[in-house]
Amino acid sequence: MEAPITFAGPGLDRAPEARRRPEWVAERWADPAARTLIASERGVWVERGDGAARPALGRPAELGASPDDAVLLGLDGERPLFAVDAEALDGGAPPGEPVGLRQLAAELSERDAGVVAYAVALLNWHRRHRFCSVCGNASDQVDAGHERRCPACGSSHFPRTDPVIIVAVSDGERLLLGHQAVWPESRYSVLAGYVEPGETLEQAVRREVLEESQVELGEVRYEASQPWPFPSSLMVGFSADARADSIPHADGDELADVRWFTREEVAAAAGWDGQGELLLPQGFSIARRLIDRWLARG
Ligand SMILES: [Zn+2]
Numbered sequence: 001m002e003a004p005i006t007f008a009g010p011g012l013d014r015a016p017e018a019r020r021r022p023e024w025v026a027e028r029w030a031d032p033a034a035r036t037l038i039a040s041e042r043g044v045w046v047e048r049g050d051g052a053a054r055p056a057l058g059r060p061a062e063l064g065a066s067p068d069d070a071v072l073l074g075l076d077g078e079r080p081l082f083a084v085d086a087e088a089l090d091g092g093a094p095p096g097e098p099v100g101l102r103q104l105a106a107e108l109s110e111r112d113a114g115v116v117a118y119a120v121a122l123l124n125w126h127r128r129h130r131f132c133s134v135c136g137n138a139s140d141q142v143d144a145g146h147e148r149r150c151p152a153c154g155s156s157h158f159p160r161t162d163p164v165i166i167v168a169v170s171d172g173e174r175l176l177l178g179h180q181a182v183w184p185e186s187r188y189s190v191l192a193g194y195v196e197p198g199e200t201l202e203q204a205v206r207r208e209v210l211e212e213s214q215v216e217l218g219e220v221r222y223e224a225s226q227p228w229p230f231p232s233s234l235m236v237g238f239s240a241d242a243r244a245d246s247i248p249h250a251d252g253d254e255l256a257d258v259r260w261f262t263r264e265e266v267a268a269a270a271g272w273d274g275q276g277e278l279l280l281p282q283g284f285s286i287a288r289r290l291i292d293r294w295l296a297r298g
Contacts, residue, residue: 002293006105006284007227010114012074012081019072019144028080029060029067036060036070036082037116038089039123043098044116045086046107053099053107055116057081064090071122071145073115083119083145085127101229105284113284114227121229122146125159128231133157160232165204166192167238168223168290169215174260175294176248177278178212181256187279188261189287192235193254205238213258215246223293226286237286239294267295 018024028034035057038045045056060070060082069088073081086093101120105113122145132139132150139148139157148157168190169176177188193208195201202220209215218241226235250258261278269278270292281287 002289004110005224005226005286005289006110006113007117007229008110008114009118009227010111012076012115012118014074015072015144016146019146022067025072025144026067028072028075029070029082031080032059032061033078034060034080034082036063036065036084037119038063038084038086038094038098039116039120040086040093040098041124041127043100044104044120045094045096046099046104052109053104055108055112056094056096058094060084067144068141071119071126071141073119073122081115083123085123102282105282117227117229121161121227121232122159124229124231129157129160161227162233163195163201163204164192164228164233164235165195165201165208165238166190166235166287166290167205167209167220167240168294169209169213169217169240169242170294171242171244171246171260174262175266175291176209176213176215176242176258177261177266178250178255178258180254184279186277187281188257189281190290191255191258192287195236201236201238205240209240212251212255214249214251216243217241218243223290224286226289228286235286237290239290263295263298266291270295 037055046053047056065084065088070082070084073083132155134155135153137150137152139150142149178191179188191209191212195204205220206217220238220240223237223239228235248258269280
């Protein structure tokens, strides 16, 4: 059986109705059982005990922050769980250093990784959307941090999630992998790109693959998706069949190289954790999930 998708939602009760009432949120903030995790642009504060890392959860009352600055992630059973930007704390950032999400992906439990990804995505959005995109006025956080509203023009703004397609293309025998110029020399991955306005996910798959590799696709199939808070994407994973006799050709812009890899080459790289001839994406990424599924299907 496959492992759960890293960064997938942690199954909190997001309390979408109740969180609209500021007095209910203030009560949750004052609840002695409430906890909040703290993040900055650079990552999340964690604690390490007996080898395992966990988000460092503080008591809201002791943090020198107000519920107006915090986002309510939801209820973990009865326990309210918040997230707050280190910049919003009266005393400034807590001691210690925040740890980046890519590193944490390998260290946290699946559930904690989901909590942290959710919190970071929401805090990233607030940090980058302080001003109303309609009139330019500073906007206020409402709905326990799940909305911003502009006091000048009344516009509502909601957290954005940017869809990105990612696709394992095969000609039946081989897998299409591309290499970006900024990556280490031997690193290759499946192709990916942002969905543009006015296109379906499947159209985005066909366009991106054609643009980046000149390969035309036959059937396109949905596989799985993964929240990807760098800063606010949702990776939507597909597999696809290349039309017969497709010859990949890199666009030289997004990709420096793109080519077919045999099943043997990919299988050897998948079992190799060192600097092999072919370096595949990290295990927690959906890119790697798509590659592993392709291998497993034989
Ligand atoms: Zn406005």
